[in-house]
Amino acid sequence: MSRTQRTIVGLVCSVVVVAFLAALPHHYGRTNTVLWAQALYIGVAAMGLNLLTGYNGQVSIGHGAFFGLGAYTTALLMQQHGWQFIPTLLVAAPMCFAVGVAVGFPALRVKGLYLALVTLGLAVLFPDLTKHYVHVTGGTNLVSLDTQRLTPPAWVPTSVSAIGRDDQWAYYVTFGCTLLLFAGLVALVRSRFGRALVAVRDHEAAAQTAGINVAFVKVLAFALSALYAGVAGSCSVLILTQASADKVQTFQISIEFLVAVVIGGTATVLGPLVGGALVVFVQHAISATLPKHVSSTGTVGRVIANPASSPAIFGILLILFVFVLPDGLVGGVRRLWGSGRQRLLTRH
Amino acid sequence: MSLFLTQLMNGIGNGAVYASLALALVLIFRTTGILNFAQGEMALYSTYLVWFFTDRNFPVWIAILLAMAISFVGGALIERVVIRPVEKASPLVLVIVTIGMFLAINSITQVQFGSDAKQLPRAYPGKTWLPGNVQISADTLVLVGVLVLECVVLYLILQRTKLGLAVRAVASNPESSSLLGIPVGTMLMLGWAFAAALGALAGALAVPASQPALSAASMQSILVFSFAAAALGGFDSTLGAVVGGLIVGVTQSLTTQYIHALSDIVLVVPLGLILLVLLIRPSGLFGSRRVERV
Numbered sequence: 298m299s300r301t302q303r304t305i306v307g308l309v310c311s312v313v314v315v316a317f318l319a320a321l322p323h324h325y326g327r328t329n330t331v332l333w334a335q336a337l338y339i340g341v342a343a344m345g346l347n348l349l350t351g352y353n354g355q356v357s358i359g360h361g362a363f364f365g366l367g368a369y370t371t372a373l374l375m376q377q378h379g380w381q382f383i384p385t386l387l388v389a390a391p392m393c394f395a396v397g398v399a400v401g402f403p404a405l406r407v408k409g410l411y412l413a414l415v416t417l418g419l420a421v422l423f424p425d426l427t428k429h430y431v432h433v434t435g436g437t438n439l440v441s442l443d444t445q446r447l448t449p450p451a452w453v454p455t456s457v458s459a460i461g462r463d464d465q466w467a468y469y470v471t472f473g474c475t476l477l478l479f480a481g482l483v484a485l486v487r488s489r490f491g492r493a494l495v496a497v498r499d500h501e502a503a504a505q506t507a508g509i510n511v512a513f514v515k516v517l518a519f520a521l522s523a524l525y526a527g528v529a530g531s532c533s534v535l536i537l538t539q540a541s542a543d544k545v546q547t548f549q550i551s552i553e554f555l556v557a558v559v560i561g562g563t564a565t566v567l568g569p570l571v572g573g574a575l576v577v578f579v580q581h582a583i584s585a586t587l588p589k590h591v592s593s594t595g596t597v598g599r600v601i602a603n604p605a606s607s608p609a610i611f612g613i614l615l616i617l618f619v620f621v622l623p624d625g626l627v628g629g630v631r632r633l634w635g636s637g638r639q640r641l642l643t644r645h
Numbered sequence: 646m647s648l649f650l651t652q653l654m655n656g657i658g659n660g661a662v663y664a665s666l667a668l669a670l671v672l673i674f675r676t677t678g679i680l681n682f683a684q685g686e687m688a689l690y691s692t693y694l695v696w697f698f699t700d701r702n703f704p705v706w707i708a709i710l711l712a713m714a715i716s717f718v719g720g721a722l723i724e725r726v727v728i729r730p731v732e733k734a735s736p737l738v739l740v741i742v743t744i745g746m747f748l749a750i751n752s753i754t755q756v757q758f759g760s761d762a763k764q765l766p767r768a769y770p771g772k773t774w775l776p777g778n779v780q781i782s783a784d785t786l787v788l789v790g791v792l793v794l795e796c797v798v799l800y801l802i803l804q805r806t807k808l809g810l811a812v813r814a815v816a817s818n819p820e821s822s823s824l825l826g827i828p829v830g831t832m833l834m835l836g837w838a839f840a841a842a843l844g845a846l847a848g849a850l851a852v853p854a855s856q857p858a859l860s861a862a863s864m865q866s867i868l869v870f871s872f873a874a875a876a877l878g879g880f881d882s883t884l885g886a887v888v889g890g891l892i893v894g895v896t897q898s899l900t901t902q903y904i905h906a907l908s909d910i911v912l913v914v915p916l917g918l919i920l921l922v923l924l925i926r927p928s929g930l931f932g933s934r935r936v937e938r939v
Contacts, residue, residue, distance in 0.1 A: 356737055358744075407923050409736055410680040414876050415923065418916040421869050425910040544865065552744055559741050605755040612749030619738050619745070620730055 318472060322465040332577060334468040334536045337475045338529040339550075340573030343557035344482050345525020350555070351563035352486065353518040354498030355404065359416030361551035362423035363393050363523040365542045367530030369427060372440040372540035381450050382470060382535060389531045390524050397523025401516035420551045424542040441539035467535035474528055475570075483566055485521070494518055495564070526554070560618055562625025571626055579614065583607045647778035652902045653895060658785035659870075660894020661792040665847035666871035667878070667886035668795060669840040674880045675816045676836030677728060679739050683746035684844055685868030687723075689861070690750055691716040691845030692852060693758045696765055696859060705768040709849045713842040720841025721834040728837070729830070755861050764857040765849070788850055795843060796887060802839075803883075812836060870897070873915035877922050879932020888930065892918070 318337075322330045342364055349355050370389040374380040400419065407415055427438040449466035485491050493514045496504040505511050534540050553576050561572025584607040591601045600606055622629040666688060673681045681687075691712045698708035727746060731738055772783045803809035814822040815832040823829045851867055852859045874893045878885020893915045900907050900914045907913055922930060 350737065356740060358740065403920055403924055406927055408927070410740075411876060411880075411923060411927070413680065413736075413740060414872055415916075415919060417872065418869070418912070418919065421866075422910070422912050422916055425912055429910050545862070548865075552748075555737075556741065556744075559737060563737060600756060603756055605760055606752055608748040609752035609756065612745040612747070612752070615745035615748070616727060616742050619734075619741050623731070623734055623738050 315476075322468045327464050330464045330468050331536055332581060334464070334471045334532075336574040336577040337468075337471045337570075338532045338536070338573075339553055339557055339576055340570035341471075341475050341478055341532070342526040342529035342554045343561065343569030343573050344478060345522035345529075346554045347558045347561075347563065347565075347569045348482065348485070348494070348525070349518050349522035350558055351565070351568075352491065352494040352498065353515065355515065355518065356409065356413040356555075357416040357522070358413050358548075358551050358555055359419030359423075360522065360526045360554050361547040361549075362419045363397065363526035364530035364533070364550055364554075365423050365427065365540070365547055366396060367393055367527030368534050368540040369431065369440065369530075369542075370527075371531040371534045372442060373431070375446050375534070376440055376442050379446075382531075386474075386528060386531050389527050393527025393530075394520045394524040397520035398516055400523070401519030404519055405512055405515055416551075417548075420547045421544060424544050424547050427542045439539060439541040442534065447535065447538060464536070467532075470535060471532040474532055478525060478528065479566075479570070486566060490514070490517070556615060558625075560615070560622075560625055562627030562629070562631075565625065565627040565631070568625050568627040575626070580607070580611055583610050583614075648902070649899075650779040652898045654779065654781050654785050656895035656898035657891060658782070658788045658894070659898060660874075660891035661785075661788035662847055662851040662867065662890075663870045663874045663893050664792055664887045664890025665795060665850075666844060666867060667874040667890050668799065668883060669843040669847065670871060670875045671878075671880060671883055671886045672799075672836055672840040672843065674875075676812065677724070677732070677833055679728065679743065680872075680880075681840070682740065682743040682868075683750055684840070685864035685871070686747050686750040686754070687716070687720070687841055688844035688848035688851075688867075689864040690719075690754050691841070692765075692848035692859060692863070693754055693763070694845070695849045696763045697758065699766050705766055709768065709846065712849065713845045716841040716845040717838045721838040723841070724834045724837035725830075729833075751861055760861060762857040763859040765852055765854045765859055767854040768850070771854070784853075791846065791850060792887065795846070796883070799839075799883060808835075869912070870894075870915060873919050876919045876929060877915075879929025881933055882929065882931035885929055885931030 318333075321333055325333070342360060346357065346360050349357055367389045370392055371382065371385040374385040374388060375382065400416075404412055404415070424438070431438045431440065433440055444463075447463040447467070449463070453466065486494075493504065493509045496507065496509055497511050497514050501511055504514075530540075557572030557576045558569050559572070560575055561570065562568030584604060587607075587610075588602040588604070591598050601610070624632065666684065669688075670681060670684055673679055673684070694712035694715055695705075695708045698711050699705055703711065723746070727742060731742055769783055769787055774781045801809075803813060811822070811827045812832050812835060814825070814827055815829050816836075819829050822832075848864060852863055870893050871890070874889035875886050876889070877892060878887070878889030896914050896918065897911055900911055926932075
């Protein structure tokens, strides 16, 4: 295919996808709308993580902490100070950015798997910190929102809130954030900074020789990825109607971001969104849909129908997936198409 | 003073557990260059095996030995079946594979053995001595004793046998070792097998025997502390793992005792330690430095 043809196909596809996503909450009930909204916010966090891990080569398994920071900021401001949702983003996002800078500096000294470890520490530490500093009635670190705080504000046009479900409002807010941050990501990746990210990943010393400020690029990548994770966390509050953190949860969501990046395709623009959707829907299929279609007689049926075995199925699928498509879904499709221009941005 | 020494002894006991698991992590890192996030869950499965055998009225020490033997085989199998196909893949893919194993083994354990907490029988009498008002429990002594034993056995195998020489050769240069006729694949399997067996022993001794304390989440915090220990000591150093484990254990118990502001966020301490050490010496206290060619 020539370049123009590819552009046309790409445009048509993106218009169809955006139209589908925009119309979605009017055709789906609450359950599916919430699932799609979850897919979107996991995709957002994965986009940020992809900037750090895919483009810049710094592996983090602790972004659940930034996600949690965003979620707690939004939830506390809304529940205890009566803020609207959107202003809380203006606090949560810069805050996550700042914490990202603070964590990014020590990360300069630590590379590869060691960095993965330090960030793992972040994910494990965060729930303890919330238990230490967040005091809500009942003595837990769970902040849940009252129903009236979840309704859309008055200025929202009635055509959007006509059906009056708060999950639709939550979905559209998340969708808007996703579009905005996606556009930002595309612009970033194609900018001078985006090229610098890749150069630093592929060869730090060479990048430095070429005049790139390596420390600046790495810290900024860290901070930006923290911001993306934080916004995702803020959106999650509207959808899950609460902010909470325990060790398993924070670790698990950190893993989900990383899994979304890898199975979607590292260092691809679309990969993390596709990966986010895959993570949400595959897990949903394993835990909710699969057991219904398997008769729970016989050993195999009993094992599959057991809710405790869904992480096992997910884990095994994950390993098989990485065996078959080590460069992710988008990367694999791209390899099949043999698109040469993007080679520059994918790692071999 | 006696309280301080008591806490110090407790810390050393915990530290010995972290050190044992850190040793397993180091073994795998040295042979295959992988940070095994599933190490704790492998140990968890092995510990459930110990419970399984004692539940069938095997004596405890026999049960531990059986579990170690099964883990040895299991570790080798995991290397051959799961790790070998992605051996040369990027670190990110390796992280994903070990995390997949983490999820899978944890949930398989729950499915196979049930998700209720289990109680392990005592492997030795639970005595406490009081020399000069310092409490020393049998736990501490046994844990330290086992750690010393592990170190001696590992040292003898790795430094004094032909087999150990081959394992070390593969760890330092797989291609040259293969040209010398060393079966590289078998050696890598052995590395994982030893690590799994070590993990089984560490797991069985780490779970307190006084109450039903063995559950699916038993190993997760222990794994974090062991990672801290290994990072502190340097991932490619066995001595580092032991020293790192003891440092983490002791700081943990002293923090809990003396710094009340941190008593429910004890994890700050090992993480702060790791960060400090990595900032000053990125390869850990005892790790070997890597020189990068441009």
